[in-house]
Amino acid sequence: MWRRQQALLRGLPPLRTVAQSPLPRAGGGLGCYYGSAAPEGRKGKTAPLQARGMVDKFRMRAKGGAGGSGCVSLRRSRSDRQGRPDGGNGGKGGDVILECSRSIWDFSGLQHHMRGGRGGNGVSKNQIGTRGSDKIAQVPVGTVIHLVEGEQPSFAVNKPTRALDPWDIPGAAEHSASSNQIDDAVKKGFDGGLSYRRIAPKHNTDGNEAEQEINGQLENRKYLHTRSKPEFSNTDCDVRTYPRQEEIDKKDQIESEDEEFWEDEDEFNTDEEDDDKEEEREEQDVQFSVAEMTKPGQRLIIARGGEGGLGNAFIMKEMRPSKAYRQEKIARLSTGQPGTDTFLILELKSIADVGLVGLPNAGKSTLLSALSRAQPEIADYEFTTLRPNIGSLTYEDYFSVKVADIPGLIKGAHENRGLGHAFLRHIERTKVLAYVLDLAATLNGRKGVLPWEQLQDLVTELEHYQEGLTRRPSLIVANKIDEEGADEMYEELKRRVQGVPIFPVCAILQEGVPDLRVGLRNLMDDSDPQGVDLIKITVQ
Ligand SMILES: Nc1nc2c(ncn2[C@@H]2O[C@H](COP(=O)(O)OP(=O)(O)OP(=O)(O)O)[C@@H](O)[C@H]2O)c(=O)[nH]1
Helix, strand or coil: HHHHHHHHHHHCEEEECCCCCCCCCCCCCCCCCCCHHCCCCEEECCHHHHHCCCCCCCEEEECCCCCCCCCCCCCCCCCCCCCCCCCCCCCCCCCEEEEECCCCCCCCCCCCEEECCCCCCCCCCCCCCCCCCCCEEEEEEEEEEEEECCCCCCCCCCCCCHHHHHHHHHCCEEEECHHHHHHHHHHHCCCCCCCCCCEEEECCCCEEEEECCCCCCCCCCCCCCCCCCCCCEEEEECCCHCCHHHHHHHHHHHHHCCHCCCCCCCHHCHHHHHHHHHHHCCCCCCCCHHHCCCCCEEEEEEEECCCCCCHHHHHHHHHHCCCCCCCCHHHCCCCCCCEEEEEEEEEECCCCCCCEEEECCCHHHHHHHHCCCCCCCCCCCCCCCCCCCEEECCCCCEEEEEEEECCCCCHHHHCCCCCCCCHHHHHCCEEEEEEEEEECCCCCHCCCCCCHHHHHHHHHHHHHHCCCHHHCCEEEEEECCCCCCCHHHHHHHHHHHHCCCCCEEECCEEHHHHHHCCCCHHHHHHHCCCCCCCEEEECC
C-alpha cells in the first residue's frame, strides 16, 4: 500500500502491493520487519536474505507523561488552628523526544510504544512535584517523520541543564512555559471568586516562555486576602473530602496501569492481513514529511508531557474560589493533565552526495573502501551489503563528499525481487549517481550480465522507483579492469554508452581511483552535468 501510494504520488502506475506479490516481502510495506525485529510468527515469511537486514521504516506511538497532581494540604500551628493551605503544584510530565545520532544505523533498537515519565505530585510546604523524566529515542541521520495521528512534532531548542529547570527545584515559584492549566484557570477565575493576579509571560534564558508573577516570587509573598480571617478553613473546605495525596497517588497508579496505551502492545505484531488494513487506514490521514532529522544532536519532541495539577496553596492565593464551588474546583484543578498522544511513521532516507548503484557483486563496497576510510563488508557472494554504508571522501582543500554504498539491485527489483527497491529511498537525496558496472561479469565463463545491460537494468529500476531519478548528474565506474579481457569490454562499453563520463577502475588495487575522485568532484561542481539516458545506451 505504502509503495503504491508513493508511486501514485510520483505519478507512476501503482506497483504490485506486497499482498499481491507472490514473492517474499522485502521491506517496502509499513511496519515490515527484518531479522531480529520480526515477531516469531513472521520470521518464516521472510527470505533468509533479509535475516540480517535493516529496519528502515517504523511505526511508533508516543505519549507524553501525565502531569503530577497538585497537593491539598493545610499547615496548622498553635496560633492558627484552622490552618492555611500549603499544597504545592504537581510537576510537568516528561516529553518523548527523538534524537538524531550518527552512531545509529536503523530503527531496530526502537520501541513501538514510548511514554514520558509521569510528573511528581506536589507536596506540602508549597513544594512543586518533580518533572517527569523525558524518554529519548535515538534515530539515524536522515530520518523522515510522517504523522498519522496527533500533534505536529516540534524541534526542541537547546535544553537548559536540569539544574536550571525551575520545575525541578522544589518550591520554585516559576511556572512552566505552556502552563495552560494555570493560565486558563487564572484568566477565567472561579465562579463568584474574587479578583485574581495576572500572570505575565516572560522569556527565560533557554528561549522558552515562562510565566512569572508580576509582583515577585510566589513563595515570598504573604498570604493575601481581602477578608480578615483566612478563607480556607476547615469549615469552608473539609479536607477529608478532597483527594488526599495518597489517594491521588493510588488513583494515578491504577489509571496508568489500566491505560489502553500499553494494552495494545501487539498492535504492531499483527498478521499480514491486519497489517494491510492498518496501512489502508493510515494512508487516508498520513501527513507526509512533517519533519526531517538531518543533523546529529537534533532533538524533536514528538509527544509533550502534561501540565501538573495545581496545589491548593496556589488555587487559594490566586483564584480565591467562592465557597459554593470550592471543593469541586479544587478537585478538578489539582489533577495533572494528560500528555499528548501521537502516532508516527519513521522512514530512513540516508543523506549522501554520491550514491553508488550497481548489481550485486559489482564491487561497490570495495570501491567505497578505496574511496574513503569506510570498511564495509566485502565478500565474493551476492547481497553482502544489506544496509547502506556511508563513507566520507575528503579533498585537499577540505571539501568533503559523502558516498553511500547501496545494497545491490537486480532486474525486477521494483517487483520485489532480490532485496526489493526499499533501499533506493536512500539515494533519493543524493546529488550524484555513480553506476558501478562489473566488466568481468561475463568473462572467463561467468554467466553474468554484460556491462551495458547492467546499466540498462539499473536505469530502468531507478526510473521505476522514481521518475526522473536518472536525470541526476551521473558517471560510470567500469570496475574490475584488472581482469583478463576487461580492457576490450571497457572499449566496447565506451562505444555503446554515450553522454556520461566512464572511469576504468580496479577497486581492489585502487587503480583509477584518484581519477574517479577528480571526476566526482567535477560532477559536483559542474554547472551542466548529464544524467544517463536509456536512448543513449546501445544494447543490441
Ligand atoms: N578482480 C577484482 N575483483 C574485485 C574488484 N572489486 C571488487 N572485487 C571483488 O568482487 C567481489 C564483490 O565485491 P563487493 O565489494 O562485496 O561487491 P558489492 O557490489 O558491494 O556486492 P553486494 O554487497 O552484493 O552488493 C569481492 O570478492 C571483491 O573482492 C576489482 O576491482 N577487481
